[in-house]
Amino acid sequence: MSDSPQEIPPLDIAQLNWTKLLGFEPSTEQLSAITAELEPARIIAGAGTGKTAVMACRIVWLIHQGKVRPDKVLGLTFTTKAANELATRVRTLLPKLKTQMADPSVLHDVGEPVIMTYNAFGAQLLKEHALRIGLEPDARVVVDALKYQLAFRVVSNTEVDLASVGYSPMSAVSDMMTLDQALASYMVEPFTVAQYCDELVKKYLATNYENEDHAKFVDTLQKRSR
Template sequence: MNARYNPSELACALGLFPPTEEQSAVIAAPPGPLVVIAGAGAGKTETMAARVVWLIANGYAEPAQVLGLTFTRKAAGQLLRRVRSRLARLAGVGLGPVGDAAAEPEGAPVISTYHAFAGSLLRDYGLLLPVEPDTRLLSETELWQLAFDVVNGYRGELHTDKTPAAVTSMVLRLWGQLAEHLVDTGQLRDTHVELERLVHGLPAGPYQRERGPSQWLLRLLGTQTERAELVPLLDALDERMRAEKVMDFGMQMASAARLAAGFPQVGEDLRARYRVVLLDEYQDTGHAQRIALSALFGGGVDDGLALTAVGDPIQSIYGWRGASATNLPRFTTDFPRSDGTPAPVLELRTSWRNPPRTLRVANAVSAEARRRSVAVHALRPRPDAPPGTVRCALLPDVVAEREWIADQLDAHYRRARADGVSPP
């Protein structure tokens, strides 16, 4: 299919600024898998919305065939509002769906969080696992209270001097890690035995005075043994949650991943329903999310599916809760074309938010990070950007840092008010 409208023509028809060459390449990329490395302030959300509009205007999909996933409800709401407003303008100039089809719930794009999407999968297909459709999602507080109750009621042997609250925290930390990496307690149960055999069978190091494992290896073994001791508590928590028909976010995503990977018909249904899929902040997805998404939309089974992932490894913020730094570089092979070639990679490198001086500092600080996993080029300022100002201070402690930053913001605000301009 040949496109009837290019990105600049659509922007002009909608009364918007024309996209840059970088943005146009992303917006008008043909259907198929695509990963976009978008730096901070590079117009990611605007470009994603413009891509949806371009695909719909050129007949590749209807509004109801659009699925967008992101991490927060705020981000999902912003993207949905932007897409809907563009589609309404498109209909107004006669280039899009006629009437209010895109505004009605059954005819509108679906933009949600990754976890909300996982929940919808389990409601629609969960009985295949089986997971009851009426399973309730626990808040963090409810999960902690339930786990604490399980720990308090445990009558088995536990070699620790930690308090029940501390043990509860350990159980929940391990519970989340197992769910994120799709590991069950059966796999964890005896790992310390094999690890102990390996550790005690290692030869002494070249500079080791005493025979036997080093203190570092013994601490490693102790940690794994402690984890194995928690297995009965993990099993008890799992039984309790299933009996009460409740789950937490980690269990929800792990169940969705097992569902997607184990039942190919789920992916077939979704690919028939959605012809445009946007995966936002892909650098912050975890292992379970990667398994679910690649099973549903990857594997090179449908080149007509316009699947676009957007991410920036420099902006990864969820490593502490299981986000995998390797997911972004793996995208090209997790979501290949039907002939097996890796998905193409495009970049958005122009920062519309930051002035040149700020970018020079940021690029220097992030140089090492940009060489890891996915090669990320330095950001560049927009052509007409003012130079900006960079201020640095070496202060004795964090309290002084906070006060200095507050003083700088206050002075900036007061200068703007005195000059009669709107404060930033």
């Protein structure tokens, strides 16, 4: 089958029974978002205002307008719960909208939208294209829960007296997670940070002024940079 979305004839918006389709009559703003042109856009609204319902209906609307094929739609969310909710709504709406099409058979065997979390999508890309970047196809994406477990394991096995540098195990793990996020955001390698800390220690050790506070600061810096 051709990838062209023009195989699906468009629907007349005036003929749609929105209440039957959505379970409620969309507001003017919601209807505008659902039927907007296929171009970059964003929806700004508070919690519980129907954003997910509008997003799901927009996906289905674009499909049934012949602007996109179902299997060419990618929906990404931050949480598994949101991904499941959006996917469920889309799967529920597609059959409903089919009943309002003159020829619903045009949607037979054309796949369905892919809806998942950003992490899951990244893991799928890695699995499919790992060999292209010199990695094994079974390589895993380290999610936050696993990062936390690894950080806690490192902290639990450290020989550093955490209390002497003002840390508890939980606060140390929390700071490690924060550092990890910062490194990822700024694309900085851990080695670069460690090297900077070593240079900082050397700088303060080389200073001429010595007092109790200065010595304590350098000692703490050395311990924390291990």
